[in-house]
Amino acid sequence: MVRKQALVRTALGIALAIGIASASRAEDAAPVRIGVLTDMSGMYRDIMGPGSLLAAQMAVKDFGGKVLGRPIEVISGDHQAKADVGATIARNWFDNNGADVIVDVAQSAVALAVQELARSHNKIVIHGVTGTPAITQEACAPTAFSWSLNAYAISAPLPKTLIEAGLDSFFFLAADYSFGKAMQDAATDATNKAGGKILGSVRFPQNNPDFSSFILQAVASKAKVLWLISAAEDTTNALKQAKEFGVVQGGQHIVVPLTYIANVHALGIQNVQGLSFATPFYWNRTPETRAWAEKFFKQHNAMPTMDQAAVYSGTLHYLQAVVAANTLDGLKVADEMRKLPVNDVYVHNGSVRADGWLMHPFYLASIKKPEDVKEPWDYYNIEKTIPAEEAAIPLSQSKCPLVTQSQ
Numbered sequence: 259m260v261r262k263q264a265l266v267r268t269a270l271g272i273a274l275a276i277g278i279a280s281a282s283r284a285e286d287a288a289p290v291r292i293g294v295l296t297d298m299s300g301m302y303r304d305i306m307g308p309g310s311l312l313a314a315q316m317a318v319k320d321f322g323g324k325v326l327g328r329p330i331e332v333i334s335g336d337h338q339a340k341a342d343v344g345a346t347i348a349r350n351w352f353d354n355n356g357a358d359v360i361v362d363v364a365q366s367a368v369a370l371a372v373q374e375l376a377r378s379h380n381k382i383v384i385h386g387v388t389g390t391p392a393i394t395q396e397a398c399a400p401t402a403f404s405w406s407l408n409a410y411a412i413s414a415p416l417p418k419t420l421i422e423a424g425l426d427s428f429f430f431l432a433a434d435y436s437f438g439k440a441m442q443d444a445a446t447d448a449t450n451k452a453g454g455k456i457l458g459s460v461r462f463p464q465n466n467p468d469f470s471s472f473i474l475q476a477v478a479s480k481a482k483v484l485w486l487i488s489a490a491e492d493t494t495n496a497l498k499q500a501k502e503f504g505v506v507q508g509g510q511h512i513v514v515p516l517t518y519i520a521n522v523h524a525l526g527i528q529n530v531q532g533l534s535f536a537t538p539f540y541w542n543r544t545p546e547t548r549a550w551a552e553k554f555f556k557q558h559n560a561m562p563t564m565d566q567a568a569v570y571s572g573t574l575h576y577l578q579a580v581v582a583a584n585t586l587d588g589l590k591v592a593d594e595m596r597k598l599p600v601n602d603v604y605v606h607n608g609s610v611r612a613d614g615w616l617m618h619p620f621y622l623a624s625i626k627k628p629e630d631v632k633e634p635w636d637y638y639n640i641e642k643t644i645p646a647e648e649a650a651i652p653l654s655q656s657k658c659p660l661v662t663q664s665q
Contacts, residue, residue: 289331290586292318292573293357295347295372298336301465301490302364304520306386309566310362312558317573325580333357337368344368345375352379358586359384359576362569366390366437373402380588382595384572386565387516389437389489391444391651394613398658401588403595403614406568409440411620411649412515412536413487417445418452419622419642420483420534425511429481430459431472431496433488441487441515457481462492469496473503477510486514493521501529518563522625522637533625536649538618539564539604540638550603561635571604572616611650613658620644 294314296306311334318330333356337344344363351357352375359382363369369388376383377399384403385393391408417428428449432438442459449456457479460472473496476484484505486496493514500512517535541551541561550570554562562570579594580586600608605618622642631637653661 287328288355289329290325290580291331291333291351291355291357292576293348293351293360294332294334294362294569295337295344295351295360295368296334296362297339297365298334300339301492302339304524304560305490305518305563306362306364306565306569309554309558309560309562310386310569312554313562313566313570314361314573316554316557317570317577321574321577325577326584326586330577337363337365339365339368341367341371345371348372348375352376352381358382361572361576362386362565364388364565366393366435369393370397373397373399376401376588382576382588382591384569384576386568386572389516390440394611394615395651395657398613398660400660401592403572403592403610403616405572405616406538406564407516407620409437410444410651411538413441413444414448415620415644415648416513416515416534416536416622417449417454420511420513421449421452421454425482426453427455427457427481428483428485429457429476429479430485430487431469431476432459432461432485433492434461434463437489438487445485445487445515462488464492466492467495469499470503472496473500473505477503477505477508481510483511483513486512487516488514489516490518490521493517494525497525497530497533506532517623518565519561519635519637520563523560523635527625527631527637528628530625531627535623536620536644537564537623537638538620539567540621540623540640541567542636542638543621543640546603555635567604571600571602574602575600608646611653612660612663613653613656614660615650617646617650619646620649 294311296310297303298307314332335347361384363372364386366389369385373383382401384405387406389409391410394404430442432442513534515535522530542548551561579591582594583590596610608616608618610616621640623638623640625637626639
């Protein structure tokens with residue numbers, strides 16, 4: 259009887275060991291999932307959406323399709339530019355092994371909600387275009403990164419250059435939400451420091467169809483620059499109506515810091531020629547950016563926006579950091595993301611600061627005259643390189659606790 263019981267225990271032990279080994283092998287073989295959380299159906303669809311999903315898929319393919327011996331899957335979710343929807347998707351992904359990292363996000367309220375979930379779950383989130391600087395300031399997190407731009411980066415460097423060119427008075431037409439306020443605050447501070455004059459400002463609601471009264475106020479102010487702080491369809495509507503009122507023909511200069519090539523294409527270059535802005539990416543800037551963009555175009559029938567290029571770069575860098583960390587543990591991967599240089603079509607010799615901000619240059623750009631366009635989508639003149647240090651909020655002014663801890 260004793261010998262029989264011993265044999266049973268041995269058999270059970272072997273079965274348990276086999277079960278554990280099988281479970282371990284199954285876990286090891288489980289795919290690494292990259293979640294592209296973006297606006298697939300709303301006003302930001304053309305500047306991120308399906309193009310961001312494609313960019314992440316291209317990064318995975320260029321990386322080789324596997325990491326740590328496991329296949330890589332790219333999944334997607336539509337946050338509809340709503341914080342509650344985005345948070346629900348992110349929570350489900352994190353709680354049910356749906357995603358090891360989330361990329362894109364972009365819309366500020368969604369980004370802040372998702373970032374807090376990523377913090378609590380020890381997961382990585384890589385933001386593309388996100389207006390609020392809080393992502394890398396008050397709300398910064400060890401596992402969160404800002405890969406493209408924020409309100410400061412595309413607002414603060416511009417006034418000095420414009421004032422030096424004689425465009426020294428401004429009228430702000432700004433979206434009435436956190437993104438608009440952050441951009442106006444950054445531009446106002448930079449304008450005052452550079453000796454410019456602010457002759458007026460007005461706020462408008464998101465998804466605003468009629469800008470006529472606001473534009474008339476800007477014209478009446480006699481400001482040399484109409485500074486439009488908006489995104490997506492609001493930008494399209496405002497620029498169409500500015501053309502109808504002859505703003506540029508009347509001698510005023512229009513600046514739209516947040517300009518997407520998809521919006522320029524939709525509007526038609528004849529409607530936006532001379533427009534000035536800052537951008538971290540332009541598809542036709544170098545032979546390398548052009549080659550990558552042409553691959554993207556063949557699958558998307560549109561050239562990549564700066565947000566989509568950032569998604570490609572951030573996804574690729576994440577996978578490289580996973581290899582360096584030899585784990586999917588969020589904090590360890592985040593450490594490697596901060597250590598490794600960023601080299602790809604989006605940025606050369608970029609580096610990630612303690613606050614999660616990717617240090618990379620921006621480019622002062624303007625829209626070409628129609629007669630200067632030599633091929634479809636070739637709309638930008640790159641006027642000047644803005645060094646990474648000028649486009650980033652100085653660490654000496656940082657409100658991120660991680661910066662204080664690292665000093």
